[in-house]
Amino acid sequence: MSSSDDEDLQRAIAMSLGQLDCTPEDKAMPPAAIASRNRGGAPPIISSAEVTANSPNPPSNRSINEGLRRLDRRQLEAERLARQKARKHQAGPSASASSAQNDERPSKRTRTGPSVASSQAREVVDLTSPPRPSKATALSAGPHAPREKDSSIPTPPTSQSQGQAIRQILQDSLGISISNHSASASTTPSSVRITEPQYLDGAIKRTWAFGCPRDNDIKIEEVLQNHDLKSLILSTFDFDHEWFGTKVKLDMTRQLWIVGAANDDQRYEWSLAPAVYSNVELCVLDMKNGHNHGKFLIGSHPKYLRVAITTANLKGHDWGESGKMENTVFIIDLPRLPEGKKTSEDEATAFCQNLRFYLKSLNVGLSARDALLRFDWSRTRNLGFVCSLQGASIGDDGQRIGLPGLSQAIKELNLKSNRLALDYATSSLGALSRGFMKQFLTAAKGEELEATKEKYDADIKLGDLLKQFRVYFPTVDTVRASKGGEEAGGTIFLRKRWYDAPSFPKASMHDHKSTRNGILSHNKLIICRGQIGPEDEDNAGATEGKKVAWAYVGSHNFTQAAWGTLSRDKNTKTLKVNCRNNECGVIIPIFRGGASEQVGQEDKNAEEDGLPGYEVFARKMEIPFEIPGERYGNKKPWFTDG
Structure with missing residues (x-):
């Protein structure tokens, strides 16, 4: 050198x-x-x-x-x-x-x-x-x-x-x-x-x-x-x-x-x-x-x-x-x-x-x-790096951070979709709302984001949202039955008052269970399966829809502190993203293909819906939690504050 x-x-x-x-x-x-x-x-x-x-x-x-x-x-x-x-x-x-x-x-x-x-x-x-x-x-x-x-x-x-x-x-x-x-003694180069x-x-x-x-x-x-x-x-x-x-x-x-x-x-x-x-x-x-x-x-x-x-x-x-x-x-x-x-x-x-x-x-x-x-x-x-930085960001920097950064990465990797099924496994949850979940889905599809205020939550049809979005967080029973019991749940975070709020989308909640029995998960993983129809293809001559699948691995929990809140900057009138945490993660493309491409014997139902099945992920990763997972029903999540 x-x-x-x-x-x-x-x-x-x-x-x-x-x-x-x-x-x-x-x-x-x-x-x-x-x-x-x-x-x-x-x-x-x-x-x-x-x-x-x-x-x-x-x-x-x-x-x-x-x-x-x-x-x-x-x-x-x-x-x-x-x-x-x-x-x-x-x-x-x-x-x-x-x-x-x-x-x-x-x-x-x-x-x-x-x-x-x-x-x-x-x-x-x-x-x-x-x-x-x-x-x-x-x-x-x-x-x-x-x-x-x-x-x-x-x-x-x-x-x-x-x-x-x-x-x-x-x-x-x-x-x-x-x-x-x-x-x-310092290690010598020869050793x-x-x-x-x-x-x-x-x-x-x-x-x-x-x-x-x-x-x-x-x-x-x-x-x-x-x-x-x-x-x-x-x-x-x-x-x-x-x-x-x-x-x-x-x-x-x-x-x-x-x-x-x-x-x-x-x-x-x-x-x-x-x-x-x-x-x-x-x-x-x-x-x-x-x-x-x-x-x-x-x-x-x-x-x-x-x-x-x-x-x-x-x-x-x-x-x-x-x-x-x-x-x-x-x-x-x-x-x-x-x-x-x-x-x-x-x-x-x-x-x-x-x-x-x-x-x-x-x-x-x-x-x-x-x-x-x-x-x-x-x-x-063929990889995307996404990050969040504490504070408010606008302009070019704002497009690289939080939700805008996620949307930008999906577009750059040619993973855009107009229909998307999203599974989000998280170890901490914030005060979720339907408005924030809608914004997240928009970013995950690679679409342009707008500042959506909480008052518009009621305009979002809950049924349509739940068809596309599953949130995985452990129930109190899962934590208590784990090898470490309640003591091991110390780094799994959700406040009771957030969950009890009327705006919290409880129907989206699924139990977060590891495929290794008794092990609690501290994962932050996103599993996405999408499709874009021929009418939305850039190529007007396309005759069939395109299927995509991708995964996220990183530090972002499913919170606004991690992904940011969106608003309009008063001076520039451009989108502003405000995050509380520094975060980072990677987007890994799993699958890109046409509607006729075979994606696995166990994906029949997904094929009928026009989406790739979970089997496509076996090509590059083992999904470490039970998916699609058990709905909460009458069960309660694990609360940090009891």
């Missing part, structure tokens, strides 16, 4: 090793501004100094692991003062005198002056090269490193010493043991087992579940392929990073964690992670009014890039280790291009372009996004 390529890739993830403080200028800037100011558009360096003194103290979000949440900050400060005192004794009288004024510096919450660490150079990491053995060497070679250092000035604590202190506190106070991965791409055309896998026979399933270790995993960008909502730290080789794999924080306390707690885990950079998003709910893993290997889009959070329960819960993963491997070659912007598929747009919106830097172009994306041409 050329030196220029190395320089580009080195800017991909700006590591925060050895620097937990930020400059006063950074403190005054919002995270997005810090991100844009960082070299190459890199994500913001997470700093404990970003925590303000007057922050509120609401309950911490469950996405932050208990180990970091329960750290005693006073104990951390005592540990810092003890290290400072030891350094003064080592440095001698002159150092003690020169640093005496720092003995009473404010705590991390109230610090307003520049810290010693903020003058240190940020280490820049190559996405594809093996990690450099010494942090000190990398820091001293940085572009902003001091030319000379007075030996009388005490050396600030390193990331390694801070990590050791935090690990000791976790062990002493909480009984949590975290191994010091950075202390182990690395090089893995080969396995899923060049993409695959849909259900997650492994302990105690169940293995059949077209996948474990987190098999997704990561950590033998030669050189870099990893991940996003998740609920993150057990202690568990995840056992799944990757922390001394070998550079990581960027994209997580959300609802308040300053959570930002501070996340800022401790780089000191505990080596080679980890954090991009913490401000999610005060929603959630960073998107779930993906993008891993760089010597021979390929692996993109995994999943319904699972990064914790053992979601990946089947408890034997009580299941999820689904879409996975595709993209071969590395020859040295010096890149995918041009013109050659990039819509999937590639929309994924890079999503990463940019999550504050992932330009160099990291451009590094993805060193791989061959041509086999994603």
Whole structure:
């Protein structure tokens, strides 16, 4: 690889090793501004100094692991003062005198002056090269490193010493043991087992579940392929990073964690992670009014890039280790291009372009996004990437987000239909209405969307809607009868007052039962079967209808928070979409064919209706839940609030 390529890739993830403080200028800037100011558009360096003194103290979000949440900050400060005192004794009288004024510096919450660490150079990491053995060497070679250092000035604590202190506190106070991965010897290139791409055309896998026979399933270790995993960008909502730290080789794999924080306390707690885990950079998003709910893993290997889009959070329960819960993963491997070659912007598929747009919106830097172009994306041409972003969007960006983004992807993939049967399996439900369901069906058909206000719900004939739409959510009986019982239903969400509202389409509800007995599902899957008649074909000479089938796998639950609400922008008079969450998923075409094409012996009834049957999905995936499923009837759903 050329030196220029190395320089580009080195800017991909700006590591925060050895620097937990930020400059006063950074403190005054919002995270997005810090991100844009960082070299190459890199994500913001997470700093404990970003925590303000007057922050509120609401309950911490469950996405932050208990180990970091329960750290005693006073104990951390005592540990810092003890290290400072030891350094003064080592440095001698002159150092003690020169640093005496720092003995009473404010705590991390109230610090307003520049810290010693903020003058240190940020280490820049190559996405594809093996990690450099010494942090000190990398820091001293940085572009902003001091030319000379007075030996009388005490050396600030390193990331390694801070990590050791935090690990000791976790062990002493909480009984949590975290191994010091950075202390182990780096894996030499000769000892690395090089893995080969396995899923060049993409695959849909259900997650492994302990105690169940293995059949077209996948474990987190098999997704990561950590033998030669050189870099990893991940996003998740609920993150057990202690568990995840056992799944990757922390001394070998550079990581960027994209997580959300609802308040300053959570930002501070996340800022401790780089000191505990080596080679980890954090991009913490401000999610005060929603959630960073998107779930993906993008891993760089010597021979390929692996993109995994999943319904699972990064914790053992979601990946089947408890034997009580299941999820689904879409996975595709993209071969590395020859040295010096890149995918041009013109050659990039819509999937590639929309994924890079999503990463940019999550504050992932330009160099990291451009590094993805060193791989061959041509086999994603028949896939659609759909996303949602917190906040309001209009114009071209608005057409890529939420419901408009879904409609656009269906049109681009030539999956439009005027008749559609839709099955939506979800692990959370919002305050559904017939108006929102009508909008969703319109988007899923690939039709143009309009802002439909709730007052028009009564105009939509419920019978016509129910013929096309089935919603799958577990009943209280299904949760109680599962292997994990009610305790396992903690991540399955529906409020009773929403379901009891007159506008809730109860007749659309079907029990969500896994085909693996006793396993609860955390899936977010859409199964669509459609038809377009000859009168609606662009080709006026068409004599028969076209059938289509497609599936969605991703993080979007069936909620308006995930897919967005539609309105008209007052200034531009164009469609505006407003989402509360960050979400992402993939559209996988399953079938395209004419009316006379055979689609399976068991599809006779569907054939009579002019739609392809469920059998067509067996070509590319196993539907992991009972379909068409049992109607609720007099049964009740599982309620989060009883």
